[in-house]
Amino acid sequence: MRIGVAGVGRIGTMHATNLAALAAVDEVLLFDPVPGRAAQVATLTGGGMVPVGTLDELLAASDGVLVATPTDTHPEVLRRCLAARVPALCEKPVAGDLDELHALAGAVEAAGVPVLVGFQRRFDPAVAELYRRIRAGALGTIYQVRAVGSDAVPPDFGYLPASGGIFRDLLIHDLDAVPWLVGEPVVEVYASGSVLVDQAFAAADDVDNVVAVLRFAGGAHAVLTGGRHDPLGYDHRIEVLGSRDALAVGLDPRTPLNSLEPDGPRVAADAYPGFPERFHRAYVSEMAVFVDVVAGRAENPSPVRDSVVSLRLADACEASRRSGAPVRLDETVEARA
Numbered sequence: 001m002r003i004g005v006a007g008v009g010r011i012g013t014m015h016a017t018n019l020a021a022l023a024a025v026d027e028v029l030l031f032d033p034v035p036g037r038a039a040q041v042a043t044l045t046g047g048g049m050v051p052v053g054t055l056d057e058l059l060a061a062s063d064g065v066l067v068a069t070p071t072d073t074h075p076e077v078l079r080r081c082l083a084a085r086v087p088a089l090c091e092k093p094v095a096g097d098l099d100e101l102h103a104l105a106g107a108v109e110a111a112g113v114p115v116l117v118g119f120q121r122r123f124d125p126a127v128a129e130l131y132r133r134i135r136a137g138a139l140g141t142i143y144q145v146r147a148v149g150s151d152a153v154p155p156d157f158g159y160l161p162a163s164g165g166i167f168r169d170l171l172i173h174d175l176d177a178v179p180w181l182v183g184e185p186v187v188e189v190y191a192s193g194s195v196l197v198d199q200a201f202a203a204a205d206d207v208d209n210v211v212a213v214l215r216f217a218g219g220a221h222a223v224l225t226g227g228r229h230d231p232l233g234y235d236h237r238i239e240v241l242g243s244r245d246a247l248a249v250g251l252d253p254r255t256p257l258n259s260l261e262p263d264g265p266r267v268a269a270d271a272y273p274g275f276p277e278r279f280h281r282a283y284v285s286e287m288a289v290f291v292d293v294v295a296g297r298a299e300n301p302s303p304v305r306d307s308v309v310s311l312r313l314a315d316a317c318e319a320s321r322r323s324g325a326p327v328r329l330d331e332t333v334e335a336r337a
């Protein structure tokens with residue numbers, strides 16, 4: 001099988017490397033408009049990668065295409081994949097605007113071409129197992145969910161004005177994963193935020209530490225926290241408490257958290273420094289699942305239509321933190337089981 005990668009910047013290079021390591025992938029084709037970039041990545045990362053000169057060439061020669069271009073180009077590149085009837089995995093966010101996202105979801109469904117969205121939590125083996133156990137009823141009635149998503153160090157401040165704000169940029173991952181896990185519509189959100197890390201966030205009309213409370217249709221609640229600085233490392237955890245079990249993901253010897261209990265864990269020297277390390281297994285699995293979907297061996301676990309849920313929730317959280325009031329969501333905000 002030949003898989004194309006459109007855009008070989010930071011994340012595209014990582015995905016191309018993981019794709020090249022899969023037994024089912026014979027060749028990884030690379031396209032990037034920056035002259036020499038695709039050829040350089042092909043050389044740097046070793047064998048099995050071939051640079052091509054245009055997106056049309058990439059589409060014509062690939063069984064599936066991974067879209068890792070800058071966010072504002074995703075709708076156009078994705079439409080080119082649909083026109084060529086090439087299955088795609090598009091990095092998140094598929095579109096920054098709800099109308100555009102609705103239109104794209106409709107276009108994908110009308111074309112009948114599989115398109116996966118790169119919300120990597122859905123592909124993380126531990127999160128996928130949590131999803132499987134919830135669907136199998138192993139947790140019973142879900143009472144509460146807690147999710148933590150903290151960067152170790154803030155992003156480059158120049159990145160902030162175009163980031164869409166902390167809910168669209170950082171919390172969006174858990175605003176996707178948590179409703180997907182719970183499998184019920186969110187009916188109300190309340191969110192709050194502060195600037196505690198650096199005034200550059202205030203200058204960008206953003207905040208750097210947030211909490212969001214989601215209320216699900218069945219009465220369960222989720223509390224999501226996120227921030228732009230953690231002195232111990234990159235932290236992502238999800239804990240689910242149900243009537244039959246309590247499960248956690250992201251709790252392992254590299255979790256950046258010191259226990260004060262005599263026998264509790266101490267933070268390890270190799271605590272996760274960033275998302276690439278924390279989600280290494282998820283990114284590897286994401287490529288394997290993509291290839292399986294292209295081959296018709298697997299269902300799409302992250303369809304474009306689901307991205308509407310997380311984007312609407314991110315916007316509702318932003319509105320709530322600005323107004324200080326809870327925001328109710330209508331029935332069109334659905335989590336897909």
Ligand SMILES: NC(=O)c1ccc[n+]([C@@H]2O[C@H](COP(=O)([O-])OP(=O)(O)OC[C@H]3O[C@@H](n4cnc5c(N)ncnc54)[C@H](O)[C@@H]3O)[C@@H](O)[C@H]2O)c1
Nearest residue numbers: 006007008009010011012032033034068069070071091092
């Ligand atoms: N899921 C995740 O954890 C995660 C993490 C980081 C980034 N991302 C997403 O991945 C995307 C890329 O981010 P990045 O940090 O790798 O950016 P980047 O700027 O490092 O790389 C983007 C690359 O795309 C190329 N490019 C620009 N226009 C193109 C086009 N029309 N066709 C093909 N290539 C084109 C650029 O030359 C560049 O090499 C963004 O949408 C970002 O939000 C997702």
